[in-house]
Amino acid sequence: MIQISEIELLRGGKALLKNASATLFPEHKVGLVGANGCGKSTLFSLLKSELQLDAGDCNIPKDWSIASVKQETPALEISAIDYVLQGHPEYYALRIALREAEQVNDGDTQAKVHIQLENIKGYSIESKAGELLHGLGFANNQIENPVSAFSGGWRMRLNLAQALIRDADLLLLDEPTNHLDLDAVYWLERFLRAYTGTLVLISHDREFLDAVVDQIWHVDKQLINVYKGNYSQFERQKAERLLQQQAMFEKQQEQIAHLEQFITRFKAKASKAKQAQSRVKALERMEKLAPAHADSPFDFEFAEPTALPNPLMSLDKAKAGYGDVTILDNIALNLVPGSRIALLGRNGAGKSTLIKLLAGELEPQAGKVIQHHGLNIGYFAQHQLESLDLKASAVTHIQRLNPKASEQSLRDFLGGFAFIGDKALEPVAPFSGGEKARLVLAMLVYQKPNLLLLDEPTNHLDLEMRHALVMALQGFEGAMVTVSHDRHMLKNTADEFYLVDDGKVTQFGYDLDAYYQWLLNANKEAAKSQQSDDEKVSSGINRKEQKRLEAEFRKNIQPLKKQIDKLEKQLDKYSAELSDVEVALGDNDLYNDDNKAKLKELITKQATLTPKLNHTEEELLIALEEMEEKEQAFADELAK
Numbered sequence: 001m002i003q004i005s006e007i008e009l010l011r012g013g014k015a016l017l018k019n020a021s022a023t024l025f026p027e028h029k030v031g032l033v034g035a036n037g038c039g040k041s042t043l044f045s046l047l048k049s050e051l052q053l054d055a056g057d058c059n060i061p062k063d064w065s066i067a068s069v070k071q072e073t074p075a076l077e078i079s080a081i082d083y084v085l086q087g088h089p090e091y092y093a094l095r096i097a098l099r100e101a102e103q104v105n106d107g108d109t110q111a112k113v114h115i116q117l118e119n120i121k122g123y124s125i126e127s128k129a130g131e132l133l134h135g136l137g138f139a140n141n142q143i144e145n146p147v148s149a150f151s152g153g154w155r156m157r158l159n160l161a162q163a164l165i166r167d168a169d170l171l172l173l174d175e176p177t178n179h180l181d182l183d184a185v186y187w188l189e190r191f192l193r194a195y196t197g198t199l200v201l202i203s204h205d206r207e208f209l210d211a212v213v214d215q216i217w218h219v220d221k222q223l224i225n226v227y228k229g230n231y232s233q234f235e236r237q238k239a240e241r242l243l244q245q246q247a248m249f250e251k252q253q254e255q256i257a258h259l260e261q262f263i264t265r266f267k268a269k270a271s272k273a274k275q276a277q278s279r280v281k282a283l284e285r286m287e288k289l290a291p292a293h294a295d296s297p298f299d300f301e302f303a304e305p306t307a308l309p310n311p312l313m314s315l316d317k318a319k320a321g322y323g324d325v326t327i328l329d330n331i332a333l334n335l336v337p338g339s340r341i342a343l344l345g346r347n348g349a350g351k352s353t354l355i356k357l358l359a360g361e362l363e364p365q366a367g368k369v370i371q372h373h374g375l376n377i378g379y380f381a382q383h384q385l386e387s388l389d390l391k392a393s394a395v396t397h398i399q400r401l402n403p404k405a406s407e408q409s410l411r412d413f414l415g416g417f418a419f420i421g422d423k424a425l426e427p428v429a430p431f432s433g434g435e436k437a438r439l440v441l442a443m444l445v446y447q448k449p450n451l452l453l454l455d456e457p458t459n460h461l462d463l464e465m466r467h468a469l470v471m472a473l474q475g476f477e478g479a480m481v482t483v484s485h486d487r488h489m490l491k492n493t494a495d496e497f498y499l500v501d502d503g504k505v506t507q508f509g510y511d512l513d514a515y516y517q518w519l520l521n522a523n524k525e526a527a528k529s530q531q532s533d534d535e536k537v538s539s540g541i542n543r544k545e546q547k548r549l550e551a552e553f554r555k556n557i558q559p560l561k562k563q564i565d566k567l568e569k570q571l572d573k574y575s576a577e578l579s580d581v582e583v584a585l586g587d588n589d590l591y592n593d594d595n596k597a598k599l600k601e602l603i604t605k606q607a608t609l610t611p612k613l614n615h616t617e618e619e620l621l622i623a624l625e626e627m628e629e630k631e632q633a634f635a636d637e638l639a640k
Contacts, residue, residue, distance in 0.1 A: 001025045002047070002170075002198075004224070007056030009042055016042050018222040020056075026169075029192070029199040031209045031231055034219035035297075036434055036462050040202050043219070044068070044172050047200065060170075067168035069176065073155035075148035080138065080158055083147050084129045087162030091117070091125045125165065132161040135187035136180070137347045153179040160188075167197060174202045178459055181347040182485045186516055190621060193614045204463050206231050207487040214610075229603075236585065298468035300416035300442075302476040305450035307374035308337045312451050312479050313358065318367035320350070320357040326365060327353045331505050335451060339479035342490045344508060344515050345500035351483045354500060355381070355455045358481060378449025380457045385436045390429040394419045394439050397428070398446055417442045418465075433460035441469065450478035458486040487512060520624070553634050560627055567620040574613040581606045 002024040009017040016039030024030060032040050045051045046058055048068060060066075067087070076083060086092050094113050101109035117123060133143050136157045147158060156179040163171065173192075177185050185208060192199060192212045200217075203209050209216075209231035216227040216234040227234040315333040319326055327350040335341075335358075343351040356362045357369060359379045389397065398410045414424045417438045428436065437460040444452075452473075458466050466489065473480065473493045484490055490497075490512055497515070499508040501522075508515070581602055584590065590599050 002061070003057070003059045005057045005059075007046075007058055008054045009039060009046065009051075010054045011039075011042060015222055017219070017224070020219075020222065020224045022217055022224040022226055024198060024200070026198055027196065028215055029195075029213045030201065030215045030217055031213035031234075032200055032202045032217050032219065033209075033231070033234075033463060035464065036432070038219045039222075040219055041174060043224075044174060044200070044202070047170070047172060064169035065166065066170045066172065067163045067166055068172040069156075069163045069174065070159045073147060073152075073159055077146045077148055079144045080133060080147060080150070081126070081129050081143045083158055084132060084161045084165055085126065087165040088125055090120060091122050094120075094122060129161070129165055132164055133158075135184065135191065136161055137184045157184070164191065170198045170200070171195065172200050175204065176201070177203060177205050177208055177485060180485055182344065182487070182515070183346050183519060185485045185487075186519065190617070194618050204458070204461060204466060205486055205488070206235075206463060206466075207491075229606075232582070233585065296464045296468060297418040297420075298416060298465050300413075300445060300468065301472045302445055302478075303448045305376065305448050305478050307376070308450055308478065309372045309374040311336045312339075312372055312375050314368070314370040314372070315357075316368040316370070318357065318369055319365040320353050320362055321365055322353075322362075327503065328357075328500070328505060329503050331357075331367070333505065335479040335481070337450070337478055339481075340493060340495040341480065342482045342484070342494035342497050342512075343500055343505075344497050344512075346519075349500045350503070350505075351500045352381075352455055354505060355379075355453050355481065355483055358451075359453050375451060376447065376449045377451050377453060378444040378447060379453045379455075380440060380444055381455045382459060384440050385433065385460075388428050388436055388439065391427055393426055394424045394428065394442070397439060397443055401443060401446055413446065414442060434462060434465070437461055438465060445472070452476065452478065452480040452482075454480065454482045454484065456484055457482070458484060458489055524624070524628070549634075549637070553630075557627065557630055560623060560630070564620065564623045564627065567616055567623060570616045571613070571620055574609055574616060578606065578609045578613055581609065 004020065004022045004024075007017055007020050008015060032043065034040055042051070046053070047060065048066060049060070078086075085095070094117050098110060098113040098117070101113060130143060134140070138154075138157070147155065150158065160173075160176055163173070176188060180188065185205070189208060189211045192201075199212070201209070201213060211230075213230055214228075216229070216231060218225040218227060218234065218238075227237055311334050313333075313335045315331045318331040318333075319329050320331065321327040331354070343354060345351050353362065357364060359377060359381075360371075392400075394414050395407060395410050398414065399405065399407070402410075411419075411424050414420075419435075419439070419442070428439065431439070437457075441457065457469065461469065466486065470489055470492050473489075480493070482490065482494060494512075496510055497508040497512060499506050499515075499518075508518075584602055585599075585606070589595065590602070
């Protein structure tokens with residue numbers, strides 16, 4: 001285990017941690033949270049032995065291997081898969097040794113290397129590298145491309161795969177979902193739940209934290225405060241503590257009233273659609289969590305738009321793409337005040353293309369995009385962070401939007417985005433990615449838009465700013481179209497989901513969780529389609545023999561099909577039971593002294609159900625993968 005005892009860490013003369021202690025046990029999965037600048041990344045550096053303590057002790061077992069994600073990736077000419085394999089130094093060195101021995105026909109050395117590879121299960125490592133790349137969104141025809149051919153975001157995915165290739169004793173991940181789309185986030189979530197080593201995770205994605213970690217380390221007031229459970233459980237405990245502080249009571253009540261107003265407005269709409277009732281329940285649970293953010297440095301809201309034309313924008317048989325290449329065809333969309341749409345779809349399906357079409361950055365290749373009189377678009381995209389004037393201050397950026405505004409009014413406005421005091425007057429150049437994102441959002445809010453187009457707005461934002469953004473979006477009166485991998489934000493700001501897939505944009509429904517099932521089914525259908533195509537071109541087997549083989553195949557996979565059916569039923573059962581427990585744990589009265597026995601019973605039940613659920617889900621995924629492999633093997637046999 002790792003023992004941190006009474007440590008002190010100074011940066012620039014400022015104590016980030018002082019008299020801080022914590023114990024990290026083997027196989028525990030810890031979420032490291034806290035305000036920006038509190039020392040989370042510094043603590044990572046300490047665990048990686050990259051810095052020395054100013055006081056105290058940090059004891060890390062000498063035989064522990066540690067893996068973390070590189071922050072930079074040079075423009076190498078080696079292939080993507082070779083780059084990932086370099087993350088396993090022992091295997092990579094043996095691979096080179098084997099290649100050199102083969103070139104000089106050194107049989108003895110070859111035999112020794114093969115034994116060493118067998119000892120470290122080296123023959124499965126290259127296959128694992130392929131699985132990692134596929135899970136993180138790389139197509140089969142991309143894995144042999146040179147690293148230099150990939151953009152910065154994709155190189156970060158390569159760095160993540162490189163960190164995951166080795167079964168390290170300690171895995172340190174700092175914001176691993178920042179450059180991922182929702183599909184890859186789902187995949188990484190499953191991977192980390194099955195990870196057998198010790199994990200320390202910094203993330204601003206609360207749903208991701210909830211799914212992966214079993215303990216929270218909250219860095220606050222120079223200490224490491226340890227909480228059992230996931231992020232939502234930590235938040236509830238924090239809320240209970242803050243509720244006892246009278247000084248924060250008024251702000252808590254304002255937040256709760258804000259949420260109640262939104263819930264009331266949403267219920268009126270949801271009463272007409274049963275599919276939306278789960279969203280009301282989620283918001284009601286969120287109401288109980290509001291006090292946990294009472295000490296947030298962020299406090300802003302969207303002003304009422306100057307105009308609200310109805311509709312705001314219409315798309316009629318629109319076609320979108322680049323040059324002669326069409327990405328999306330026959331798009332029909334009508335955006336009216338109150339529209340809250342989230343776009344779902346795999347990486348490269350065209351979600352950002354649709355956002356750019358709506359924003360006017362792309363002209364339609366065909367059809368109509370009608371912007372109605374009075375439309376005022378607020379568009380957030382990652383490239384806007386790069387377009388900030390690095391020499392200008394935050395105040396200057398807002399002042400350019402309204403030259404007549406007083407400096408004090410602008411500073412008051414920026415204070416809601418935590419640009420306080422001299423920070424509002426400093427040049428943007430040294431700002432962090434999170435600070436730049438907050439400034440772009442502040443500029444967007446200031447312009448009182450009536451249509452919001454948000455393309456991954458939570459990248460770089462910490463948990464408190466994400467919460468503040470969700471709160472502000474809930475009160476927004478205009479229309480909104482969002483692309484995001486932050487499921488908490490989508491669940492609490494979107495009323496309906498549209499699927500971007502196969503060149504089409506279609507209404508998907510009201511339930512984000514159904515998208516995960518859609519992904520699983522889509523992958524199974526793709527495998528079946530490939531099998532069907534293989535059968536069509538197969539000429540080596542006559543129809544009679546093919547029928548015999550198909551019958552034999554169906555018989556052989558029957559036990560596996562039964563196992564899959566059983567696991568799916570178990571998964572549904574555990575999910576329902578765990579959901580009931582989590583709803584019960586959301587009741588603030590439960591944490592009173594007279595309910596200790598009931599609280600203990602629920603926590604014990606949760607602790608029992610969570611590993612059962614995770615284990616069943618992993619078994620199901622393994623069984624589904626085995627079924628796909630068997631189907632593919634059978635298709636290959638028919639094609640011979």
